[in-house]
Amino acid sequence: MKFSLLYPVTVGPPDRLGTGLLGLEPELYSTAVDELREQAVAADETGWTSLMLSEQHFEVEGYEVTPNPLLVDVFLAQHTTRLRLGQMGLALPLWNPLRLAEDIAVADHLTGGRLDVGLTGSRRTRSAGLLAHPAAAARDRRLFEEWFEVMRLSWTEELWSYDGRFIQVPPPGISWSHPISERLGAGVTASRVTRIGTVPKPLQLPHPPLFTLLTEGDADVEWAARVGSTLVTAATDPAAIRGVCDTYNQAAVRHGRNVYLNKWKPGGGVALCRLLAVGRTHEQARRTGEQALAYVGDWIGQLLERIPGENRPVPRTFDELVESGAMLAGTPDEIGEQVAALGAAYGVDHLMFVACAGATDHGRMLDTITLFGEHVIPELTEAA
Numbered sequence: 001m002k003f004s005l006l007y008p009v010t011v012g013p014p015d016r017l018g019t020g021l022l023g024l025e026p027e028l029y030s031t032a033v034d035e036l037r038e039q040a041v042a043a044d045e046t047g048w049t050s051l052m053l054s055e056q057h058f059e060v061e062g063y064e065v066t067p068n069p070l071l072v073d074v075f076l077a078q079h080t081t082r083l084r085l086g087q088m089g090l091a092l093p094l095w096n097p098l099r100l101a102e103d104i105a106v107a108d109h110l111t112g113g114r115l116d117v118g119l120t121g122s123r124r125t126r127s128a129g130l131l132a133h134p135a136a137a138a139r140d141r142r143l144f145e146e147w148f149e150v151m152r153l154s155w156t157e158e159l160w161s162y163d164g165r166f167i168q169v170p171p172p173g174i175s176w177s178h179p180i181s182e183r184l185g186a187g188v189t190a191s192r193v194t195r196i197g198t199v200p201k202p203l204q205l206p207h208p209p210l211f212t213l214l215t216e217g218d219a220d221v222e223w224a225a226r227v228g229s230t231l232v233t234a235a236t237d238p239a240a241i242r243g244v245c246d247t248y249n250q251a252a253v254r255h256g257r258n259v260y261l262n263k264w265k266p267g268g269g270v271a272l273c274r275l276l277a278v279g280r281t282h283e284q285a286r287r288t289g290e291q292a293l294a295y296v297g298d299w300i301g302q303l304l305e306r307i308p309g310e311n312r313p314v315p316r317t318f319d320e321l322v323e324s325g326a327m328l329a330g331t332p333d334e335i336g337e338q339v340a341a342l343g344a345a346y347g348v349d350h351l352m353f354v355a356c357a358g359a360t361d362h363g364r365m366l367d368t369i370t371l372f373g374e375h376v377i378p379e380l381t382e383a384a
Helices: 026-045 069-077 097-110 125-131 141-156 179-184 218-227 238-254 282-291 293-303 318-324 332-346 362-383
Strands: 002-007 050-053 084-087 117-120 210-213 230-233 270-278 327-330 350-354
Touching (some): 050 069, 069 084, 210 218, 238 332, 270 332, 282 327, 282 362
Parallel strands (some): 002 350, 084 117, 117 210, 210 230
16 A cells, blocks of 8 residues: 655644744744654655645645645655655646646656656635636636646657647747757747747656546546546545545546556555544544644634535544544554555555644654554555
8 A cells, every 4th residue: 555645834833823924934934844854754764655745825824835845845855765755736727837847847857756746726716816827716627637738748749739728839929040949840940939849858757647636526537537647535425435436447447547657457546635643542643633623623624614525514623533534543553454444445555644744743743654654554565
């Protein structure tokens, strides 16, 4: 099985969250980055598969200070040796797709081919209103898919052009008069740019592994199966989880399974997202989980009324989170049993755990990472 950490990068300390605009304090962000580095090293040394970062903008409240996860991925790669680094996810409508494709390719090289790419839509009105393409305000799914197609062409084609609903690459009338470009056939005809080539190409060919978060129902499932992306769902209702897995399975079969990157196999296309609190005793794990409520309950619980794909409200208390299955909490032995049960029930082989660092004390985060890595991962790996 594969195990990932997902960081919103909350700047603490926990007792100050909700009391001021903590995101504006550079000292707090600097501390958060230092702690994130130490936690990444711990994950690297104890067998975790990857560490992923959200992307959020203008979060002055301090709950999610991650405006450029790619830069942080590159930073963390310099302090780790095997841990994969990624995003969950890059808010695609907020970017120029050509620039983002270039940035991802460069980051793939700078991380030594350890980059994963998570892509999402832009659902928060504050960042979308300031940064996104106008079509994103209407949550036009076609924009997301067209932006990705431009990125895919950037990674996989040498010289290319594209004429879409929202973008034309290259736009007409761009002049480029250079004898070397003309002689080499670098997409220039009669001193006009008619095709482009984005450089560098990614180190991982044809591009880094893809992930996307289930937020828009069947449209997300269909797209993920078509392009070979792992689909990440926070659903906890058994019927909803099985529905996602079955729909993905059927869509993957329709698209031939072997698409762009991943040769899809049963159980390999859907990852489950959960919260995690591990302690040497159940009481310690409970305290760790309760600290996460400053992020999960106070912040996310006010932004989301319901879990995507489900009709029930977002749980906001520790007991509600555990009872619903949204949080795994306990000793390493207890957590190992819960993880094994999830794998057996749904056939998934990838779990992604939200790391509420900042809301949760640094020491407790290190305990969760190391206890899980040293005890749960080896046990489940040996059992497999």
